[in-house]
Amino acid sequence: MMLSSSEAAERSTLGWILLGMKGIASPPALILTTAFFGFAGLCREAGISWEEAAFMTGMVWALPAKIILLGAITAGTSLPAAAFAVALSSLRMMPMVVALMPELRGAKTRTPTLLFLSHFVAITAWVFAMERMESVPRDKRAAYFGGFAVTLTAINTVLVAVVFNLMGQLPALATGALAFLTPVYFFTSLYGSARDITGRLALFCGMAALPPAHWLSPGYELLTAGIGGGFVAYLSARIIAARRSAA
Amino acid sequence: MADWTYSNVVPWWPYVFILLAGWLPTDIWRYLGVVSASRIDETSEAAKLARTIATALVAAVIAQLVFFPTGALADIPLPVRFGSLAAGFAAYQLSRRRILAGIIAAELVIGGWALVAILI
Numbered sequence: 001m002m003l004s005s006s007e008a009a010e011r012s013t014l015g016w017i018l019l020g021m022k023g024i025a026s027p028p029a030l031i032l033t034t035a036f037f038g039f040a041g042l043c044r045e046a047g048i049s050w051e052e053a054a055f056m057t058g059m060v061w062a063l064p065a066k067i068i069l070l071g072a073i074t075a076g077t078s079l080p081a082a083a084f085a086v087a088l089s090s091l092r093m094m095p096m097v098v099a100l101m102p103e104l105r106g107a108k109t110r111t112p113t114l115l116f117l118s119h120f121v122a123i124t125a126w127v128f129a130m131e132r133m134e135s136v137p138r139d140k141r142a143a144y145f146g147g148f149a150v151t152l153t154a155i156n157t158v159l160v161a162v163v164f165n166l167m168g169q170l171p172a173l174a175t176g177a178l179a180f181l182t183p184v185y186f187f188t189s190l191y192g193s194a195r196d197i198t199g200r201l202a203l204f205c206g207m208a209a210l211p212p213a214h215w216l217s218p219g220y221e222l223l224t225a226g227i228g229g230g231f232v233a234y235l236s237a238r239i240i241a242a243r244r245s246a247a
Numbered sequence: 248m249a250d251w252t253y254s255n256v257v258p259w260w261p262y263v264f265i266l267l268a269g270w271l272p273t274d275i276w277r278y279l280g281v282v283s284a285s286r287i288d289e290t291s292e293a294a295k296l297a298r299t300i301a302t303a304l305v306a307a308v309i310a311q312l313v314f315f316p317t318g319a320l321a322d323i324p325l326p327v328r329f330g331s332l333a334a335g336f337a338a339y340q341l342s343r344r345r346i347l348a349g350i351i352a353a354e355l356v357i358g359g360w361a362l363v364a365i366l367i
Binding site: 027028031038041042045048049052055056059060061062064065066069071072073076077078079080082083084086087089090091092093094095096097098099100101102105111114115118119121123172173175176177179180181182183184185186187188189190191192194198199201202203204205206207208209210211213214221222223225226227228229230231233234237 | 274304309331349
């Protein structure tokens with residue numbers, strides 16, 4: 001986003017909300033929308049109704065959590081076990097929100113507003129916000145983020161309902177190819193939004209840690225790989241920084 | 248419903264199941280993030296560590312989809328999935344970081360494999 005500072009200062013709150021809404025036409029949002037085509041297909045395969053699929057999209061919103069929930073429904077997992085698996089996968093929402101809040105909060109932003117907006121935090125909205133917040137005036141950031149994130153969730157909720165009903169039986173290959181949009185999108189957008197070497201190291205360490213974690217702690221591999229890989233990336237970046245400043 | 252699994256025998260039960268097994272265990276972390284963030288300085292080492300772990304967790308989800316997928320993705324062989332991600336990243340870098348270029352390159356690899364698989 002290239003905005004001159006005077007232009008940014010003049011824009012009203014409504015203007016920022018509308019600008020945020022326009023963000024749903026950005027590549028990350030459009031790509032996520034494509035991934036929801038794949039999700040609608042998965043819901044159909046799982047045998048839930050279109051109302052339940054749309055309800056899940058709006059209420060859970062994070063795509064990995066929904067895929068785990070859908071897997072639990074298909075497998076006939078008991079409610080406590082399903083909730084536990086989803087809680088493990090959604091644990092990453094907390095550090096994401098912690099990282100986002102200082103960017104989002106203005107002097108007058110109230111906590112209830114932030115609690116409401118936090119529901120719409122998932123990887124796409126998080127990456128979008130972390131990339132663009134710097135060019136938004138601090139007192140307009142909540143409006144800008146809300147305009148983008150709430151619209152994105154609403155549109156995809158409707159989309160899941162519509163696609164679910166339109167799609168007869170998408171061939172497995174097409175569903176697979178659509179589903180693979182998600183990892184490629186997450187990988188490239190996280191690489192692009194990494195502020196320094198720490199973010200890139202985290203991306204590679206988290207991925208590299210998954211196969212051993214899968215073998216060491218089946219069922220908890222995401223958590224093990226994420227926390228383990230995250231620590232390794234953080235410590236490596238510190239060592240690199242220390243060496244650079246010493247040289 | 249007796250064993251607390253998903254079923255649609257009772258019309259409202261699927262929604263309660265989705266709320267308790269999906270919404271609650273996801274939003275609780277978001278709310279905890281909001282509540283605890285006010286006590287954390289964005290530039291502090293703790294915030295940096297939180298950001299790094301968040302990124303690594305998403306990276307783990309990516310690796311999960313590439314290395315150990317379920318459903319329709321599992322029908323695509325591992326070398327094709329890995330090659331697709333690698334081609335996507337290469338195209339992304341070569342195109343001066345256009346995510347769309349990366350996506351198209353990755354999908355071309357899967358499409359190419361599908362074409363070969365159908366022909367053989």
